[in-house]
Amino acid sequence: MRRGTNLVAAAVTLACVVGLGACAQIPTSGPVRVGTADVETQVDIAMLPQGPTVGADPYAIVLGFLGAAVAATTSPKEFQTAREFLTSDVVDTWDPEASVRVVREPPVPEPMESSAELGDADTVEVAVQATAIATLDSAGAYTEVGDPRELDYRFTVTRSGGEWRISALDNGVLVPANLFANQYRATRLFFPAADDMESLVPDLRWFPRQSWRRVAVEELLAGPPEWLQGATQSLVPDGTQLASPSISESDDGEPVAVRLSEQISKAPSAQRSVIAEQISATLSEGAGRPVSVDLFSDTNRLAVEDADVDLPATTAQAMALKNGQLYLIDDGRVVEHELPVDLSGIDPTALAVSPVATPIVVRDGTDQIVSISPDGENGPVPILQGPDLAAPSIDNLGATWTSGGVGELKVYTAALEEVTVEPDWLKGRKVISVSVAPEGSRAAIVSETPTGTQVHVAGIVRDNEGAPVDLAATPLAVGAPVDDVVEARWSGLTTLALLTRDNEGKSGIWTAGVGGLAGTGGQSAKLPGLTDVAQMTAGVTDEGILVVSKDGDLEHEETGVWQPLAEDVDLVAYPG
Structure with missing residues (x-):
C-alpha cells in the first residue's frame, strides 16, 4: 500500500503528539519532591490535531485518528477533528470521555496489505495493540494497573463517499504515558x-x-x-x-x-x-x-463571607527515640526532648506521636502497644494487645490505630475505649500497616493477600462522638505496580510514601499518588539510593521523608539526595 503524503502527515502529527520530543518537552524525570505541594505548577501546551487528507488509506486514517484523539484535550476544537475520521453514523455515538487508557508506548496500527491486495473491498479491519499501565474513568479518577495488560483494539474502516472512514471502534481514547501529564x-x-x-x-x-x-x-x-x-x-x-x-x-x-x-x-x-x-x-x-x-x-x-477552612497538614515536629530518650527533629537538627520518658521493661519496635500533643505510644515487641508519658512520672501503660500488631498511627482526635485480627483494625480512642473496625473489603486479609491522614478522614491500609501485598485508601466513618465505626465500602487502590510493600505513610496531601522489602531483605522507598502521582504523570516513582531501610516515616510537610537504616543512621530526603541527620537512632515518627 502506498501511503505517501497522507501517511507522512499523519505520522508527523502523531510523532509530535505522542513523542513531544522535538515539538515541546514536558519533564518526566528529575528529583522527586514530596510534601504538601505535591501537585506541581503545570504549563499548558496546546496541540492542533490534523484532519484526514483526501485519498488517505485505512492505515493513515486510523493513525491520524489516534493522533487527533490524543491532541483533543488541549485543542480548542477538542474532539471535533477526531470525529472527522469517523463515518456519520458513529460520529455522535462514539464517546471519547467514557474512559482513558494510559499506554506504555505510542499506539500505532499494525501494517496492512498493499492497495492492490485490497482490491474492491469496501470494509477492512485495522488492528492496534498497546500495553495499558493505567486507566482514567469518566470522573477523572486515575488507577494504576498492577500487571500491565495487552490491549487489542480493532477499528473497522469503511469506504464512505469515496473516502475511508472509521465505522466501528471502542469508546474512550488511548494516551501514551509520556504525554499523559501534558494532556490531562x-x-x-x-x-x-x-x-x-x-x-x-x-x-x-x-x-x-x-x-x-x-x-x-x-x-x-x-x-x-x-x-x-x-x-x-x-x-x-x-x-x-x-x-x-x-x-x-x-x-x-x-x-x-x-x-x-x-x-x-x-x-x-x-x-x-x-x-x-x-x-x-x-x-x-x-x-x-x-x-x-x-x-x-x-x-x-451572591454574598459570600470568608470561611476559615483547613487543609491537611502535619504541624508538629517529628520525634526520634535514641538510647531510651526522646529527641525532636528541628530544622534538620536532632535536639534532645526536654522531658524524659520511662521505657523500663519494654522493647520499643515502633513509635507514634499524636498530632494533638498526647499520647506518645510505642509498640512493645510485636504484640503490645503502650502509651508513654514524657514527664518521667508514669511508666508505660498498655493500651492495645494482639499478635503481629502493625506500627501504630495516632489520628487528629488522639486515637491510636493498629491492626487487629484478620480483616480487622484496632483503635484505642481518646475516651480510653477499644474499638474494632471490620470493613467488608478487608475480610480474609492480614493488615500489616495503617496510617491515618492528618485531617483524620482517610486511612491508608497495607494488607496481605494470596497474591501479595496491596495498598488501599478509604474514608473513615465516625459516630457522633468521633469514634471510628467503619471505613468506606469501596476503597481506592494505590501504587498497584509496587510489590512487597510493608508500610505506607502520608507524605503529601494526596501522596503516600511506601516502604518495600523483598525476600532477600533489600528495601526501597516509593512515592505513590492517591489518585495518581502528579509529578510523574500519575505513575508511582521509586526514590534512588536506599536498600537497607529498617524504618520509615513521613508527614504532610515540606520536611520530607525520614528513614532509619539497619545500622541506626537517621537520614532525610532532600531534592532526591539522602542527607544524614544522626547516628544510633532506634525509631523515628512524624505526628500521625
Whole structure:
C-alpha cells in the first residue's frame, strides 16, 4: 500500500503528539519532591490535531485518528477533528470521555496489505495493540494497573463517499504515558469532612486541559467519590448545576466568576462560604496559584463571607527515640526532648506521636502497644494487645490505630475505649500497616493477600462522638505496580510514601499518588539510593521523608539526595 503524503502527515502529527520530543518537552524525570505541594505548577501546551487528507488509506486514517484523539484535550476544537475520521453514523455515538487508557508506548496500527491486495473491498479491519499501565474513568479518577495488560483494539474502516472512514471502534481514547501529564491536568477536588465542614479533604483527579476548570467544578457539584463516602459530605443543594459552561480566569487577578443554577441560593450562608472555598481551593490547586471565586446564582452575585477552612497538614515536629530518650527533629537538627520518658521493661519496635500533643505510644515487641508519658512520672501503660500488631498511627482526635485480627483494625480512642473496625473489603486479609491522614478522614491500609501485598485508601466513618465505626465500602487502590510493600505513610496531601522489602531483605522507598502521582504523570516513582531501610516515616510537610537504616543512621530526603541527620537512632515518627 502506498501511503505517501497522507501517511507522512499523519505520522508527523502523531510523532509530535505522542513523542513531544522535538515539538515541546514536558519533564518526566528529575528529583522527586514530596510534601504538601505535591501537585506541581503545570504549563499548558496546546496541540492542533490534523484532519484526514483526501485519498488517505485505512492505515493513515486510523493513525491520524489516534493522533487527533490524543491532541483533543488541549485543542480548542477538542474532539471535533477526531470525529472527522469517523463515518456519520458513529460520529455522535462514539464517546471519547467514557474512559482513558494510559499506554506504555505510542499506539500505532499494525501494517496492512498493499492497495492492490485490497482490491474492491469496501470494509477492512485495522488492528492496534498497546500495553495499558493505567486507566482514567469518566470522573477523572486515575488507577494504576498492577500487571500491565495487552490491549487489542480493532477499528473497522469503511469506504464512505469515496473516502475511508472509521465505522466501528471502542469508546474512550488511548494516551501514551509520556504525554499523559501534558494532556490531562492533575487537579485536587476538596470536600468537607463529615464531622467538620471547615476541614477540607482532598481527592486528586485528572481532567482534560482544555476544559479542566469546568469539569472540576462539575465534579465538585456531583459530590464526594465512593472511597470518601461517609467520611466527607456535600454542602451543595440537590440539583445545583453550572449555569454557564465557561469558567475562565482573568489576567488581572480578579475573582473567577462561577455561575451556578438557582438552587445554590438555597444553601445557608455558612455552607455557601465553604462551597466557595471548595471551588477556590480546587481552582487554585489546578492553576498552581491562589484563585479567588465569586459565586453567582444565574446572573445574581451572591454574598459570600470568608470561611476559615483547613487543609491537611502535619504541624508538629517529628520525634526520634535514641538510647531510651526522646529527641525532636528541628530544622534538620536532632535536639534532645526536654522531658524524659520511662521505657523500663519494654522493647520499643515502633513509635507514634499524636498530632494533638498526647499520647506518645510505642509498640512493645510485636504484640503490645503502650502509651508513654514524657514527664518521667508514669511508666508505660498498655493500651492495645494482639499478635503481629502493625506500627501504630495516632489520628487528629488522639486515637491510636493498629491492626487487629484478620480483616480487622484496632483503635484505642481518646475516651480510653477499644474499638474494632471490620470493613467488608478487608475480610480474609492480614493488615500489616495503617496510617491515618492528618485531617483524620482517610486511612491508608497495607494488607496481605494470596497474591501479595496491596495498598488501599478509604474514608473513615465516625459516630457522633468521633469514634471510628467503619471505613468506606469501596476503597481506592494505590501504587498497584509496587510489590512487597510493608508500610505506607502520608507524605503529601494526596501522596503516600511506601516502604518495600523483598525476600532477600533489600528495601526501597516509593512515592505513590492517591489518585495518581502528579509529578510523574500519575505513575508511582521509586526514590534512588536506599536498600537497607529498617524504618520509615513521613508527614504532610515540606520536611520530607525520614528513614532509619539497619545500622541506626537517621537520614532525610532532600531534592532526591539522602542527607544524614544522626547516628544510633532506634525509631523515628512524624505526628500521625
